[in-house]
Amino acid sequence: MVTDTMTKPHQLIASDRVEGTAVRRPNGDKIGHIERLMIDKVSGKVSYAVLSIGGFLGMGANLLPLPWARLKYNPKFEAYELDIDDEELKAAPSFRADKDFDWGDRSQEEALHRYYDIPPYWGGF
Amino acid sequence: MVTDTMTKPHQLIASDRVEGTAVRRPNGDKIGHIERLMIDKVSGKVSYAVLSIGGFLGMGANLLPLPWARLKYNPKFEAYELDIDDEELKAAPSFRADKDFDWGDRSQEEALHRYYDIPPYWGGF
Numbered sequence: 001m002v003t004d005t006m007t008k009p010h011q012l013i014a015s016d017r018v019e020g021t022a023v024r025r026p027n028g029d030k031i032g033h034i035e036r037l038m039i040d041k042v043s044g045k046v047s048y049a050v051l052s053i054g055g056f057l058g059m060g061a062n063l064l065p066l067p068w069a070r071l072k073y074n075p076k077f078e079a080y081e082l083d084i085d086d087e088e089l090k091a092a093p094s095f096r097a098d099k100d101f102d103w104g105d106r107s108q109e110e111a112l113h114r115y116y117d118i119p120p121y122w123g124g125f
Numbered sequence: 126m127v128t129d130t131m132t133k134p135h136q137l138i139a140s141d142r143v144e145g146t147a148v149r150r151p152n153g154d155k156i157g158h159i160e161r162l163m164i165d166k167v168s169g170k171v172s173y174a175v176l177s178i179g180g181f182l183g184m185g186a187n188l189l190p191l192p193w194a195r196l197k198y199n200p201k202f203e204a205y206e207l208d209i210d211d212e213e214l215k216a217a218p219s220f221r222a223d224k225d226f227d228w229g230d231r232s233q234e235e236a237l238h239r240y241y242d243i244p245p246y247w248g249g250f
Contacts, residue, residue, distance in 0.1 A: 012172055012228045015140040015162035037140040039162070044171040044193045044246075046164055047137055068169045103137045121169075 022079035023051055023071070031056055031082060031089070035063060038103065040121060047121040049080070052097070057086055062094040065101055067118040092116075147204035148176055148196070156181050156207060156214070160188060163228065165246060172246040174205070177222070182211055187219040190226055192243040217241075 015037060023031045035052040039045070048065040055061070066082070074081040084092075093112045095101045102108055113120045140162060148156045160177040164170070173190040191207070199206040209217075218237045220226045227233055238245045 011166050012163045013166050014175075015164060016144060017161075018164070019141060037164070038137040039140060039143070039171055041136050041138050041198070046169040046171070050139075073166070 018049070022077070023082050024074070024077050024079045026081055026083050028077060030079075031084070034080065037068070038065065043121075045121055051082075057090060059090065059094075061097045063097055063101070064092050064094045065112060067113055067116050067121070069118050070116050143174070147202070148207050149199070149202050149204045151206055151208050153202060155204075156209070159205065162193075163190065168246075170246055176207075182215060184215065184219075188222055188226070189217050189219045190237060192238055192241050192246070194243050195241050
């Protein structure tokens, strides 16, 4: 029906609304928030959500690049949900807030996607 | 060569760096700036860059959703380049800054992509 197409809720979200949104575990514990998104210039695809962790698990002010496909939005929490335990989080690839992740190093990106068991956004290892 | 993969400049850009970046015509005239990006939640693809126009051509403070594929970055200007003339710009689909574009209306999105002659981000009309 035409009406369905006209009235269905849209599937789009604003970048400046994602930035700052909380990231919580399925049990509701807050891990941190989304600092920014990293976008592939050529394909226009979001490759990473950069998770900012302020002292969670005593980890300091670190940034963790998360493959976008690993996050899902939970309307109940009004937050992104990340199912990750302490061990996985502590060992996850991260970088200091005043430094930059080496986004040009494909082998580092491969390791990151293998870590989260997510197919790489560029199509394959 | 492995070294090429390791050292090539990355193809990723940060969402909060895109926001606020100027949009200029090929001749350097400033049209406005990118207010935000609209992202398809399911595919993770950037669908629109929302262009903020502050009084350019006497158009008032309007927002124009531009298909992402229509913009290209020009390092010389440190700005996005949009090849659009006065007539096309004045007639382009826009919305007032205090209102929201009806992102849920697929027929409106179709009209927008036809206007800019860009294939729709969801795959086809």
